[in-house]
Amino acid sequence: MRNIVKRLNRDEAKELGLYITERIVPEDYPLHWHEFYELEYILSGYGKASINNNEYILEPHTLIFLTPADFQYYKIIEPIKLININLTEDWIDDAIFKRLDSHTIIRNFNDFLFKALLLEYPGKNDLDQIYLKYLINSIFVH
Secondary structure, three states, rough: OOOOOEEEOOOOOOOEEEEEEEEEEEEOEEEEEEEEEEEEEEEEEEEEEOOOEEEEEEOOOOOEEOOOOOEEEEEEEEEEEEEEEOOHHOOOOOHHHHOOOOOOOEEOOOOHHHHHEEEEEEOOOHHHHHHHHHHEEEEEEE
């Protein structure tokens, strides 16, 4: 069987440039890349990720940041519940964006900001959009 690399995009995010969801990844996820930036926060479960041929453990309180240049696949050992944020660079402050390079993995990250994002998304007005952007950028500087 041949491995096929998939390109993923989120039609749901095209208008807003932002898509936030809480979901479960029950089984291995094939090699793929995105057309957008991605933050994933692991709530529960266990597995391994290969990002650009580097291996990482996926466990609760792990934050993963991925760029459109990153290739990844997941080996799921125990179904993983996560908060997933797909976003365009428009949501990232310029000063922060200039410092972003490639994928990043952070252990023992607090889930407060992610839970706040879930509560506020998708936002009802301009002030909500400002607050969402503030929360996203707070994750990057935290």
